[in-house]
Amino acid sequence: MNCEHDKPKEECGVFGILGSEDNAARLAFSGLRALQHRGQESCGITISNKISMKTYKALGLVTSVFNDGILDSLHGSSAIGHVRYSTTGSNHIKNAQPLTLSTQFGEIALAHNGNIMNAQELRLSLTRAGHRFESTADSEVILHLINQQASSLENAISNALNKLYGAYSLVVMTNNALIGIRDPFGLRPLCLGRLGKAYCLASESFALQSINATFIRDIAPGEMIIINETGIQSHQVVNTSKTCCCAFEYIYFAHPASTIDSINVEKSRFWMGQELAREYPIDADVVIPVPRSGRHAALGYASARRLPLEEALLKTTQYDRSFIQPAQPLRELVVTKTIKVQPEVIRSKRVILIDDSLVRGTTAVKLVKLIREAGAREVHLLIASPRVQFPCYYGIDIAEKAELIAAQMSVDKIREYLNADTLYYLSQAGLLRSVFSQDVCLACFNKRYPLKPRIPY
Ligand code: SF4
Incomplete structure (x- = not known):
């Protein structure tokens, strides 16, 4: 008898690191292994060596997808990673993350935890505007929204986020920056840590512990942090009215050793x-x-x-x-x-x-x-x-x-x-x-959805 068959399924876990010498892939591997409970269908890592990116992803558990040979082939000082359980977009390798896109701002890789509720309409209008999609995942919409006219990458991301309606914790990587973003209600968790000179982002603080990184803080609802060689900048990119982290993170999903929004699980x-x-x-x-x-x-x-x-x-x-x-x-x-x-x-x-x-x-x-x-x-x-x-x-x-x-x-x-x-x-x-706390989402218990569903419920 397996008790987990009758449990809700978390869709994803995300991890990112910038500034580790040449072992970002191995650190991402360890971080993803610690997040395995958040998604067991597929996983992937994208690394950057500051000039170009390389991605390896496949269906399966972290320890069965990656081995020494694969990790040794992923050289880079920055990486983002993802573990996935799908409900939006089928369980197909093309929907495994990180997703990458060559944009006007250079190569961008993205890993997403959450659900974009207006993804279909955004995809339709982007397709009409000439964007070509490689997957059926809602997350790909975010990449294409970022690849629209803007004076800087920060502005492009900010413009993209203000078109999204849904829940998201994102790690985004360019060849010189790591970016962490949490949706306006903070529905899905995301935290920041430090390992020597490197900075890391993770869905849960347990993933930081797994690589001996020090927890710094949670990313705030609606906040974007940009980490590069000059340090960390924080921007409030989406207006927020209240914090509303998912109560099920505490009830069931998150690893017991994790602390989310100052509350130990x-x-x-x-x-x-x-x-x-x-x-x-x-x-x-x-x-x-x-x-x-x-x-x-x-x-x-x-x-x-x-x-x-x-x-x-x-x-x-x-x-x-x-x-x-x-x-x-x-x-x-x-x-x-x-x-x-x-x-x-x-x-x-x-x-x-x-x-x-x-x-x-x-x-x-x-x-x-x-x-x-x-x-x-x-x-x-x-x-x-x-x-x-x-x-x-x-x-x-x-x-x-x-x-x-x-x-x-x-x-x-x-x-x-x-x-x-x-x-x-x-x-x-x-x-x-x-x-x-009073600041948690209880919508599956009381129907008080912080973001109203766009279908009858
Ligand atoms: S508490 Fe909110 S975010 Fe969490 S599972 Fe229920 S409805 Fe979803």
């Missing part, structure tokens, strides 16, 4: 568990996390309630690429393969099972069944986030509304379907307390 998950305990203090004998995704919240719950925490569900594989198969029957087929249960920890006990979120319910129904078959007296399912009832338009593949179990059934009907004794979700207020 592991701690926030622990607090989600503590808040659950405050909201639902259930009498039980043991707390069991759903492997990986429920672990930190279960720790928080168990410590608040002074209950033993047992890893009674054991995961047997680390990565299983078949999750990219979209068909529900295959998801269910895979779900039966990769979880082992330890009956001696469960038999005759009142069990609290904790997971970070409940999307389709396909995994939870099987886990509850496994725990009951192992002899549990009661099974209480606690979810460390509110009910996911609405789709995401900002670069997260949550599911269609018709597939979201909380959009289709009441809590009590879901509890019945899952065959749990009780089922509780963390409240939105509890979630906000856990991340010590």
Whole structure:
């Protein structure tokens, strides 16, 4: 059984470095490996030796795509990299990133995390104006928008960003600069770090840690930073009204060691568990996390309630690429393969099972069944986030509304379907307390989209 089959999918992770001697590709490789959880369909690295660029990208995981021979062939002091899970543009090598374009400002490479909601109309008008596209990815629109009349590259990027409607964290590379950009709401994360004389950009601070770089700060919503040999310049290129980083970064996506907008991910998950305990203090004998995704919240719950925490569900594989198969029957087929249960920890006990979120319910129904078959007296399912009832338009593949179990059934009907004794979700207020902020996007829970979708929802 693989619990990740029933989780939202992050679409991408980005990394960039400028000013490392000749090993930018190896540092980008390490950074991408640390971001692998953000996208497992394809990956790529573009390097610059200050004169020209070279790109290597392929379908697959970072460690299977790159080897010593390939990395040795990528000489350069600057690099950007990308890991991808697709929902916009198909899973095809032509949509793998970084994307490159020869422009009036020289060669430009770009890696994007997010979703451009007006990409279709922009593509149409660019195509009418004579631009030729090589991929079906929304990200390519950004490159072509940059390649329009402007007095400087900075102005061209600024003009391009002001035409975009959507979520984006971007790393852009020229032969003499590395540029980092975050959308006006900061929906997707991006941070800046330093390694000796080199500067780096990454979707998550964990990627900076992975190369021993020092975290400097998060890129602010609507900010563009330009890094070159003379230092760093910051420009507010898009007007912003408020910060609204994705709550699911804290709930599930980001690596626990990462800190996003000054909030540590592991701690926030622990607090989600503590808040659950405050909201639902259930009498039980043991707390069991759903492997990986429920672990930190279960720790928080168990410590608040002074209950033993047992890893009674054991995961047997680390990565299983078949999750990219979209068909529900295959998801269910895979779900039966990769979880082992330890009956001696469960038999005759009142069990609290904790997971970070409940999307389709396909995994939870099987886990509850496994725990009951192992002899549990009661099974209480606690979810460390509110009910996911609405789709995401900002670069997260949550599911269609018709597939979201909380959009289709009441809590009590879901509890019945899952065959749990009780089922509780963390409240939105509890979630906000856990991340010590009001400035997070909760649209998939409450339909309050910071950027209104352009289709009926
Ligand atoms: S709608 Fe949900 S998944 Fe999408 S950005 Fe907002 S919180 Fe994140």
